[in-house]
Amino acid sequence: MAVVSLKGLTKVYEGSDEEAAKNITFRVEDGEFMVLLGPSGCGKSTILRMIAGLETITAGELSIDEVVVNNVPAKDRDIAMVFQSYALYPHMKVWDNLAFGLKRRGIPKEDIKRRVSEVAEILGLTPFLNRRPHALSGGQRQRVALGRAIVRNPKVFLFDEPLSNLDAALRVSTRNELVNLHHRLGATTIYVTHDQVEAMTMGSRICIINQGQVVQIGHPMEVYRKPANTFVAAFLGSPPMNLIPAKLDRGESERPRLRLGDQLITLPNSWDASLGGHKGDVIFGIRPEDLFLPGSEVPGTNIAQVDVDVNAVEPLGAETVFIFNLEGIEEKIRARADRFAEARRGDRVKLMLNLGAARLFDPGTTKVIPGDEKEQN
């Protein structure tokens, strides 16, 4: 087990002026499951490959257990990696695929046999040990790739979108298996994905990457509930957070008010101090599950109401997504309600907003404007 620390890690590919990864700094604690989450091409795989030793580091410092490994070759870092394509050796049987890394390390044959058998047993691969990869299903191949990493008992596990080639049902079950395996092995793990569900369900912490930079790091629910900027707000969640252009001003009693289209809502007392003298254009962010139709049970006390028109209703079975028009605003507002909620297209309803869960963002910087004093720390 190990602690992986990245300090200002930067990567510029040869022949390119752009930084594929910019000043990446974070620390993965011993036994932690860190998920690097971001859209395709954001640089998350580049970061993982630098940790693996498959890419050179242009600037910054990478250390494993407080030892700088910038110039240590991949083979000597004691790291195992599971690739998106599984990267199984097509000319070798499953047994040889699992044993390949051990043979190189001069481990006695008896030990290799024991370790391969153990891992095959754990992953349910024993009946397939004499098969070649092309004779396996996608899920079995994925398990072989996983087994090849586990059998080496490395300090750190790296996963590069290992579930993206599986079908939806298999992805869910394998996700669960991976989490269980992590609990069982307690290994330090860095997992790259663009799938927010994987990130939310698997990670001890999530590191959101965008355009080669770390945008936010935190526990999954913390990142979800308190996005640091509009990118995170829009990237996490399905449907994503509603981001509504608004104007912040002061009412007669100097209380901060928010103008949403033609309607005014007064912000909670707890926001007063932190908003300071902030005025003018803002982006009002609120998650679809923090919007409530009339008659719903609303949590908390900081509730505001706005009149909206129902634009569309999307019944999804377990829940229903309502799409609303708010007068004076182009953006559609999405609310998630239970399957019993009733409203029809064209209805005008009083939508309740749980302001305790809302966020304000600066439209210039896209960063959050702390709404609650506690968040300023």
Next chain:
Amino acid sequence: MSALMRNWKHAVLMILLSVYTAFAAGPVFWVSMMSLRTTTEIAHNPYALPETFHFWKYSEAWFKSNYNIYFANSVEVVLSAVAIVTLIGGMAAHCFARYRFPLRRVLYFTIFSTIIFPPQITIIALFQILVEYGLYNTRVGLTLAYVAFQLPITVYILESFFARIPSDLYDAARMDGYSEWSIFWRVSMPVALPALSTAVIVNTILLWNEFLYAVVLITDDSKRTLPLGIQKFMGDRLEDIGMIATGLMIAIIPVVVIYIFFSEKLIQGMTAGAVK
């Protein structure tokens, strides 16, 4: 489309294929028949089937006309050249496909561009070089000439295959602790087996039948390869057609055998990656 139409199309296709097969296999069949007839019989009626099968001609060609020596020379030169060209070509192709280094494209283009020169252009220079290095009229010299001659096409065949091997496979081997040298031997070469088979078959067939370099660079009868042996039956005034046919069949048989056993690999190598 009606069943009748389908049957017609099928029949037309079969006729075309039969005509093509007859066109391609006819000369081989004709030579094989002539190889079992004497020159006198052939002169009397060139296209007739053998009345008596003169199998003794094979024995005479093999022992009395030194075909056993030519055959051994061909085997030695061709197998050595093919082994070397496959090894060096494999290494070069691996590097071109896998590594980015200065002048990579220039180097690849330079090697590959030599394909456009017909052998007649280089033969005099090659002759001079081999004489200077004491390699003229030696099997080693001929082998090296063959290696140089076949290297570009070998690199071309193998590079295009190596380039299609997913880089994740190499990365996985690196993570498993293997050096670049080990990765070449343990991953690249085994994975590229269909392409290697293609290169081996193509090179073997071309070099087995190669005549120009052999006739210019070898003079001793004891060092001649099979194509030169066949030439021995061609006199200034009289050509022993019967024995030429027998010699041709001795030269052809190994090629046919190799093709029969490796044709599946050849097709795999040529079509690899065409279908996902």
